[in-house]
């Protein structure tokens with residue numbers, strides 16, 4: 108494969124800052140020695156800052172799916188019946204994970220252009236009085252929609268003694284998610300999204316309330332959270348960690364802390380706003396209804412007569428910008444752009460320019476000037 112630099116505008120993996128990449132070439136260390144202890148403790152401290160929690164955090168050598176499986180497996184024996192809104196591919200996967208692990212998922216079907224609302228959750232809970240948890244996808248990566256009532260769901264779960272489990276894989280570190288304040292009991296993040304690290308690590312926060320359910324879990328091996336807690340006392344993980352990825356995550360979390368969480372969120376918000384404004388000027392239509400639009404994944408309907416495959420192929424080959432297509436039933440009808448991690452004015456403007464040129468290549472009249480000016484104006488008003 109030719110080693111060429113591409114602008115990765117996917118909803119994960121995302122562009123990894125050179126400093127984070129370089130961190131991975133440090134010498135190998137003993138994962139049962141003092142150097143790893145220092146590394147792991149540093150990561151956990153900074154991860155707690157990003158999760159905004161005083162609770163526990165663990166890092167698993169696994170992709171995000173492993174993190175979700177870990178959360179579900181560890182609670183399912185104490186919380187079999189779980190309410191799960193499903194409005195996209197990752198909601199479907201979460202529901203399946205609960206079922207495969209022996210639980211009883213109570214699905215709330217959600218329009219894929221929207222996200223679940225508090226009244227939908229309350230209506231289901233009234234009927235399902237023995238439910239023990241609510242599990243949500245905070246940011247549905249397949250549709251570019253974000254749940255806007257997270258605080259309310261968390262408060263409701265807290266008052267009704269339900270666990271609140273949140274797959275925040277494509278949003279943690281990119282938009283507001285104060286885990287303790289919103290009463291999130293288990294929150295799952297992935298290294299390759301807003302945390303601007305390479306793929307391969309899942310990071311979980313765990314509340315005291317979650318631990319009392321996890322205590323009941325038996326017959327779990329690799330993803331046994333009780334083992335992670337025990338080994339953490341020694342500054343270790345139960346099994347060999349992917350040390351280079353821990354180096355990378357350590358550096359990325361330090362960068363986030365240095366920039367400041369609120370600044371990081373604001374940067375994501377402004378970049379997303381610039382994209383939405385440019386899209387509007389280009390007379391393209393975002394897939395998601397306005398009130399649920401994500402700041403980390405922009406989903407756009409393909410314009411009529413434009414082939415989704417050609418669009419992405421020309422963008423990648425000619426302009427070196429990589430974006431994603433639709434998933435599941437949205438395959439071929441939308442394209443998705445990630446605004447995650449190291450995103451800034453430069454990446455946004457380059458992508459908008461490349462999109463316009465690609466549309467022209469495809470014979471579709473593009474609104475080059477208008478869209479560039481609209482995005483530029485957003486950045487000029489909101490300094491980041």
Ligand SMILES: Cc1ncc(COP(=O)(O)O)c(C=O)c1O
Pocket residue numbers: 118119170171172173175197244246247248274275276277297306
């Ligand atoms: C919301 C959400 N959940 C779960 C996953 C699965 O993560 P991974 O592909 O790292 O296993 C993804 C990946 O895109 C995601 O966006």
